[in-house]
Amino acid sequence: MNISTNTMKRTASLILSVLFAGSMLLSACSSAKSKESSETPVSETETTTESTTEETTTEETTTEETTTQETAPTIFKGNNPDQYKEITLDGVKENRFVSTDYCYIVSEKYVIFLDKDVSIPGDLTVNLDAIIDEIERQTGLSSMPDFYDYCGVINNAIYYDGYNPWEFWNIGKKIPIFLMTDRKAEGWISSASPEMALFVCYEFFSDDVWNSVPQYRDNPQIRLSCTPYDVIAHELTHTVTLRNQTMPDIFTEGPADYMSVTVVEALADKYPSIAEAKNFMYSYDSKLPKPVTAENAEEIFIEDYHTLTPMERGPEYTYGKYLCRFLCETYGEDFYKRYNDKCQSMRLDYNSLEYSEEVMKQYAQAFKDEFGEDVFTRFGDWCVKKNVLK
Numbered sequence: 001m002n003i004s005t006n007t008m009k010r011t012a013s014l015i016l017s018v019l020f021a022g023s024m025l026l027s028a029c030s031s032a033k034s035k036e037s038s039e040t041p042v043s044e045t046e047t048t049t050e051s052t053t054e055e056t057t058t059e060e061t062t063t064e065e066t067t068t069q070e071t072a073p074t075i076f077k078g079n080n081p082d083q084y085k086e087i088t089l090d091g092v093k094e095n096r097f098v099s100t101d102y103c104y105i106v107s108e109k110y111v112i113f114l115d116k117d118v119s120i121p122g123d124l125t126v127n128l129d130a131i132i133d134e135i136e137r138q139t140g141l142s143s144m145p146d147f148y149d150y151c152g153v154i155n156n157a158i159y160y161d162g163y164n165p166w167e168f169w170n171i172g173k174k175i176p177i178f179l180m181t182d183r184k185a186e187g188w189i190s191s192a193s194p195e196m197a198l199f200v201c202y203e204f205f206s207d208d209v210w211n212s213v214p215q216y217r218d219n220p221q222i223r224l225s226c227t228p229y230d231v232i233a234h235e236l237t238h239t240v241t242l243r244n245q246t247m248p249d250i251f252t253e254g255p256a257d258y259m260s261v262t263v264v265e266a267l268a269d270k271y272p273s274i275a276e277a278k279n280f281m282y283s284y285d286s287k288l289p290k291p292v293t294a295e296n297a298e299e300i301f302i303e304d305y306h307t308l309t310p311m312e313r314g315p316e317y318t319y320g321k322y323l324c325r326f327l328c329e330t331y332g333e334d335f336y337k338r339y340n341d342k343c344q345s346m347r348l349d350y351n352s353l354e355y356s357e358e359v360m361k362q363y364a365q366a367f368k369d370e371f372g373e374d375v376f377t378r379f380g381d382w383c384v385k386k387n388v389l390k
């Protein structure tokens, strides 16, 4: 339960995920760009942390192979459709499936692409199904909006030593979820974009990989005893929200951090494995360059912390998280949908790689149009009253 390490790593991972998401927005259909942007996550290894002995039952649950008929027509499996096995899980958390080759799992709203040496619990899809449903419920958005320009399974060859096992695959509107093993300890982290969610979590590394890399094996405390469903909820929130509407960094990372907590809390009672993740969940507050007040809340929103260097990133998560709390408390649970719809109606489009004050002023105006001219001053006053963002 190494909270400080945990949160530092988590923060680093989240930080890079926005960079990734931002750059991906520019090039939804460009695999070349996607490779370029996926190279950015090289600093800290993603993953929440905690020691564990859970990966014991590493039996090769050669789970039944089923080709789900209803999904078959929407999936084009490249030029060699029988090359990799489709896997189904048995729903039992203690039964782990350990891959020995690339394989995949099909669900209603996503397809999981497994690296060739990952270890996952038997209830992973049960929990992922619930998490995506809950994100849709809380945001009021569809994870598979009709208007989004879907362009096949993104080329992640950078993670596969230059090889793309899923070349030419097309899964329609489903979300591609990649589970990767960082077997050379290069510091890959989880990330997300409208095109996909990608998880590099120690908890998904097979024991063979774990034990073959000294910096993993000799630091058992960095591996949680449970699946980090809060991290998963964070990244999937990105994919769902950004498929619907581009948002500034503050309102990309803020809602993801906010919902990583609210989604896990909403599901914990019904899903035991998510309840375990809740016990390890820790909401980290970054130090801000300056306190947020009624006088500067709007100005900071417009700046979107765009001048911070990659190493300084973090305030956008924290500002955005509290902004969501304030909005939910003050205007109700449908705040995300309301703002999303307002931005859509104004045809706003944000490009995090090319900051534009003009565009950011429009996003700020959308807030005021939707929630009232005084929304930022109310938020600043709320922060002071709640003693947050100081």
Ligand SMILES: [Zn+2]
Residues within 6 Å of the ligand: 014, 015, 017, 018, 234, 235, 238, 252, 253, 256
């Ligand atoms: Zn993020």
